[in-house]
Amino acid sequence: MSIPSETILVEGLPGEAEILIDRWGIPHITASDETTAFFTQGFNAARDRLWQIDLWRKRGLGLMAEDFGPAYAERDRAARLLMYRGDMAAEWAAYTPEAKGWTEAFVAGVNAYVALTEREPERLPPEFGIMGSKPARWLPEDVLRCRAHARVRNLDAEITRHNIAVKYGMEADRFHKGFQPDWTVMVPEGMDPHPIPAEVLRMQNIGAEPNAINLGTPTLPADLADEGSNHWALAPHRTTTGRPILASDPHRVHEQPSLRYAVHITAPGLNVIGSGEPAVPGITFGHNDDIAFAMTIHPADQEDLYIYELSEDLTRYRYGGGWEAIRTEREPLKVRGEPDREIELSFTRHGPILHVNPETRRAYGLRSVWWEAGTAAYIGALGYLKAKDIKGYLAALDSWGAPSSNHVVAEVAGNIAYAVGTKVPLRPNWDGLMPVPGDGRYEWAGFTTTRDMPRHYNPASGWVGSANQYNLPADFDAAFRRTGFEWTDGARYARLSQVLNGETKFSVASTLALQTDVTSVQAKSLVDVLRAIPGTPSPARALLMGWDHRLSTDSAGGALYEAWFTKHLVPTVMRTLPPEGLAAMVAVPDTQHVTNLVLKADPAFGPEPEKARDALMLSTLEAAFAEVTKLLGPDTTAWAWGTLHQGFAEHPLSKYVSPELAAQLNVGPLPKSGAGSTLNNNGYRPSDFRVTSGVTWRMVVDVGNWDASITVNTPGQSGDPRSPHYRDLFPVWAKDEAVPLLYSRAAIEEAAEARIVLKRG
Template identity: 50%
Template sequence: MSVPSETITLDGLDSPAEIRVDHWGVSHLRAASEADLFFLQGFNAARDRLWQIDLWRKRGLGMLAADFGPGYLAQDHAARHFLYRGDMAAEWAAYASGAEAICQAFAAGINAYVALTEAEPGRLPPEFALFGTRPARWQAEDVVRIRTHALTRNAASEILRANVLARSDAATDALRAAIEPPTGLDAAPGIDLGAIPLEALRLFKLATAPVTFEPARRAATLDEAWRWTEVTDLGDVVRATTEEGSNNWVVSGARTATGRPILASDPHRAHAIPSLRYLVHLSAPGFDAIGAGEPAVPGISIGHNGTTAFGLTIFGADQEDVYVYETQAGDPERYRYADGWEAIRRIEERFNVAGAPEQTLTLSFTRHGPVLHEDPVRRQAIALRSVWLEPGSAAYLGSLSAMRATSVAEFGAALTHWGTPSVNHVCADTSGTVAWYAAGFTPIRPNWNGLLPVPGDGSHEWAGFLPAEALPHVVNPAEGFFATANEMNLPADRPADAPSIGHEWIEPSRAERIKGVLRADDRHTLEAAGALQNDVQSLPAVRLCALLAALSEDRDRAVAEPRALLAGWDGRLAADSAPAALCEVWWMKHLRPGLLEVLAPDPAVRALLLPGHVESLIRLLEQPDLCFGPDPAGARDRLLRATLARAFADLCRRLGPDPSAWRWGDLHHGYFEHAAAPIRAQSERTEWDVGPLPLGGSRSTPAHAGYRLSDFRVTAGASVRLLIDVGNWDASLCINAPGQSGDPASPHYGDLAPLWATGRYVPLLYTTERVEDATSRLIRLVPPR
């Protein structure tokens, strides 16, 4: 059967190539050489995601104001502080042989599509017409110099911890972020924790914030430009560290029904439309890989290449440090370093601003990195050192080496090129070998643990990075599987005096649930893997309900009725569950805030602890101490009863007086809102949105679905999910939400969202025959004659 096709002539292409789009929007690219393949990948990324990647580039390079006006000037100024400004030869050499050529080809492919939209304006995504802007041309350096779209840690936590400790103690800070392995929290000599303001986070927050289009921001004048320095709440930054994680696991063939390894990976990030991830198949002589990456980056970071499969989650290596400097009396331009004084480096840069004259602004740096805050009265400056500033730290570009590995051993060896983000890689090959590798540039701190700001006077310097082979790894684990979910997974036998890697991790409930299911399953299948990726069992909910069950009988109906609803419930946060709705509203809206009020009476401290470390909080409920007063158990029980009664009344107001009609999914919903919605006409503002979609789960279930408390809209979790049958590649499955395309007119803009919301998958086809059979659109590309 013939399929719709077109032929496009492209300058920059050496030989004929093709893009086959399958029924589910996955693009399968075939080219005659790798140079043409990465050119084709850039062209295809622009074909499907031009608005997204153009905005990605302009945000990362600090060029938003040129398109959108003065309201974006402060964000541009912040972003430029975090660009890579080092030696480009070292930068290219850090990733892979040929990395520069790959990025040149990729950028040229994007530019070829931009040129095509100029010749054929009908191909231009509608957002450009809405904003009256045009897509820009790319340079190869744009791919790697941008750092601020990546995940890294823990500068924000250092500043938050300093503020908590200045007002309270380490036990209180543990309610915000537990410390594992345990270590001290003493301030370095000369550091006054009370003198480190939260305002020191502003530049970092602004540089890493998403782009928003509030009408007032779009209408801002040049005089109002610096009002737009708080475009994201502090809570958004904190939630990102707790919600943007992932799950993955790899199971040896000895524990699967087929005898072949199975690999599952579902990275969790903030939900957006279009999706952060993009599924693509890259095929050229000598290289044939399929999987997910980010559309503005060449290659793939999750998937397989016909011999080796690989998936990743965030690993909690500490890749940032906050430095505090004493500035010279009478000369705040200089800061103390070693036995002398050094000048703060000031760089003047020009910023184009739509509707206003060009602006010249100053960027400020110490020897360690961008200056976050200056206080001439205190004679203090604060700066950030990050691996972002080192060669080889562009997010996921280490994939250019790793994605080529033809075995698990080669994959592990390739991770010397992996800089950021720090990740848990699981991998498997067709020989049956499976493995886990932690990867990422990890600073060696000879005399401190990285948990609090330290002096910038030379007394606390990095001593290079841990060698990649010194990071934890396991080949062919004894259990027959390895799973990660951002939990603390440093080996128990790691020497206590080994260099610190990190001490802040996501609470362990997701990981414990995944590992518990895998231990009980010695005949693992793709279907079982899919069920586990969509599992809504909440271990924290089970523990909370156990506390209720242990209470004496209640005669007060306001408590007895909600207790009866939760009695015997299995803790599954299913979308159609009434107990799930009650338990989540109780925990997140009533019990958790009530508990924090008891444990942190000072409202200023309490605000710094949100959303709270789940494991720490529940453990205190299970083992109440004198923080509750002279009768800890009695006070705890009164808190449980009072907050449960309030939660029940709350749900009666939200969902009606009949608990049998309550559904968690009636509150908890996926919704993909287009960034341009705020400025569209009222009759059109939801046309480019996808949702609402009733969802189960929470931030503590394998089916990660973190939500905002104002309306329970899901804001973070899995977008792309992959299930890989190692060796029987066409049996592999995937899903991307809400769809593959970023063009609202495309049939693949939101077509996968209903499947994703109900835990279903589509084929991840690999062999030529299966791809051709599933082709729904064929695009032939030919060089000029």
């Protein structure tokens, strides 16, 4: 069958290349050699996502003000503080030997497409015309120097814990977060008890903000508490196919276009398909001819806040037995509509200074694995693209730095495995849970790396997987390694293990059904408490007691439960149990911890904790019932979770253009199932229940029968509003469905809708 074909003359194209685009917008690249393959990946990423990847680079390097004006000058300064500034030779050497050449080729491909838009301006995405800006050319090191697009942790928790201890005493921190395993905070000696200014965390947040467009005052990013990811691999005896099945659905704060981009890269010796970030070469989640692979975040503690005593002239900080000079760098900053500025960036031996209080002569600095060679996000994935088996995959993980992550892998031979890829500081005399003095008493002593972390190979259960939950085995020396004590709510993993520990054998279709499962074990545990409360149930209580704990779009009980839990129960518990005012210091409560306080009827409820707990649950439930009645009307049979909980892909420029243009840029809304406590994780903002985080891309791989694999990427593969693939997958995603992830040449040819042939210009 003949399909539309376009030939493009490309400057600097190393060899021959072709891009077949299937009917779902997935590009399948065929190149004469690996260098040409990665060149074409960069060219194609710019073809589909130029506005997005150009913004990614400018945000990461602190170059926003040149395009968007003085409102972005502070954000640029913050971003430059968070960049990698170390030795680039050491940085390149930390990855697979091919990483440098592949990245150079990828960047050359991006630049070739930018050059093409200069010759043919009609190829520029409309956002450049809206803003009156132009795409910039890249350097290979730009990809590695941009660190903050994949967050590490736990600066926010350190600051909150310190401020709680200063105001209320260390014992009050038990209302802030729960620790796994059980742990008593090691309060650092020598810490001056003072409130840490809000400016410290604000500077890191605006430098790492994922959705960087805001034409007024920069805003803080959506909190990461609702983020999470699921993945698992099933052994052949656990599937209906007799082959392994691997499932992957990474969750992040939603962006428009989607954070993920699916692509297929083929050259002699290389054949890999899956998803990654469009501004980064290679693929992070996917498969090659021999193995399938995926990752989720393993929430290790990879950063620390240091507090310094400054000299009277504020140019030195106390270190060891004397004073050490603050290193200062001055850099030009281009600002649209204004003369160039000069900004000052200050650093200690540990890293950037986020804030200085001249009155108290204190400075606040960040130390992060970001400043260590080999921690550019996802570049470590380049090492396993050509792995032939699990052994080769795990060998590639040895150099993994960031983000700290759980990995699952399945091979055609039938084996499955789990491993952690990470680089976590060894803290010999503290636990990383609070800020420490920067005077030399608290120094890192090497790292816990991938080889030190747990691994599982072909377990008897027939599956491996994770959902960001606490997963360190009992024999892991957490007291020595102290890799992290603060974990994501375990509700998703509880549901995953509940299903996978059964006797069911899974197909690709039933694996997708589990990925999109909307049963909340958190809800069941709380409704069971409601059921046990004496007395005649009110209509609100009766509705939840008769509910199946499923957050489907048509669920009346789901609408009431989520309004109750998020907007009434959790906030009221946090206002009632801790000392007055503490709740205001906790930006986003630890939902698992709050749920446990309720389930256990914590003594802080009062002298009769169960009675007080029950009364609080009933009163907050009635308040939620009244709120949902106002939102959805008095007829509870007409209530539906999907009426409140809607997916909506909002373009960052849509607030600043005409309604007609905004309608072209935005996608949705459509009803969406699930929530943060379900495997189908679709977190939302409490103000209006709009979905803001969770799944945008997912994949189920039939290992060895590759063409039977499926995927989805919402709202579409393309970031260009003029493309038919800008919004075509949004309804598929909203209905929890998927499309084929084709791999064989015959299947791709059959599904192809367009062909692009690249020739040397």
